[in-house]
Amino acid sequence: MFKVLILICSLCSLIYAEMIQANITAVKTQRTIDAYTFVVTIKSDETGCEQYANWWEVLSEEGTLLYRRILVHSHPNTQPFTRSGGILNIKPNEVVYVRAHMNTLGYVGTVMKGSVSKGFKVVTDLPTFSEKIKMQSPLPQGCLF
Numbered sequence: 795m796f797k798v799l800i801l802i803c804s805l806c807s808l809i810y811a812e813m814i815q816a817n818i819t820a821v822k823t824q825r826t827i828d829a830y831t832f833v834v835t836i837k838s839d840e841t842g843c844e845q846y847a848n849w850w851e852v853l854s855e856e857g858t859l860l861y862r863r864i865l866v867h868s869h870p871n872t873q874p875f876t877r878s879g880g881i882l883n884i885k886p887n888e889v890v891y892v893r894a895h896m897n898t899l900g901y902v903g904t905v906m907k908g909s910v911s912k913g914f915k916v917v918t919d920l921p922t923f924s925e926k927i928k929m930q931s932p933l934p935q936g937c938l939f
Contacts, residue, residue, distance in 0.1 A: 814839045815903035816847040816894035819874055821914035829883045830910055832861070836894050837874035838903070843937035846870070848897040852882060855889050857923040859930050867938040886911040891920070897937070900928065 820835035838847040846868035852861045863879035884890065886909065893905040908914030 814845065814896065814899055816896045817903040818850065818892050818894055818906045818916070819904070820876070821892045821906050821908065823910045824878070825910075826881060829881045831878055832863075832880050832882065832892065833876060833878040834863070834892055834894075835874050835876040838869070838894065838896065840868045840870040840873070842868050842870055843897075843939065845896065845898050846937060847894045848934045848937070850877070850879075850892065850894045851927075852880065853891045853893070853923060853927070855891070855921075857921065857927070859927050860884070860890065862930070862932055864932055864934050866934070884910070891917075895928065897934070 816838035822833040840846040861880035906914040
């Protein structure tokens with residue numbers, strides 16, 4: 795009986811972990827002189843510093859990290875939330891991916907693909923990006939609250 799209970803608890807934990815996401819729900823851009831700032835909205839399953847979206851990033855079509863916006867605190871009571879960042883020197887028609895990262899589970903949730911000139915849409919057919927990207931600077935230095 796005890797083993798069955800452990801198995802049931804383990805399965806419930808796995809199902810719950812697969813439901814946790816950091817979804818990109820909107821991407822807008824603002825033009826500066828020769829570059830663009832990204833304004834990104836995320837809806838994530840946050841409980842506090844133990845589980846939160848700790849960054850969002852912009853990748854080239856080839857998988858090069860162009861910009862990473864570190865999120866220094868959790869947002870469990872303010873969902874969805876929007877943060878801007880980056881001064882990316884990209885062409886208006888250059889296609890990029892925008893995705894979020896959860897501190898405990900990595901890249902889980904919806905990703906948007908698009909360009910400044912055509913806008914951004916959720917995509918499901920994603921290329922396989924290098925695992926090394928998640929170790930590139932900048933990286934979070936902890937969670938404030």
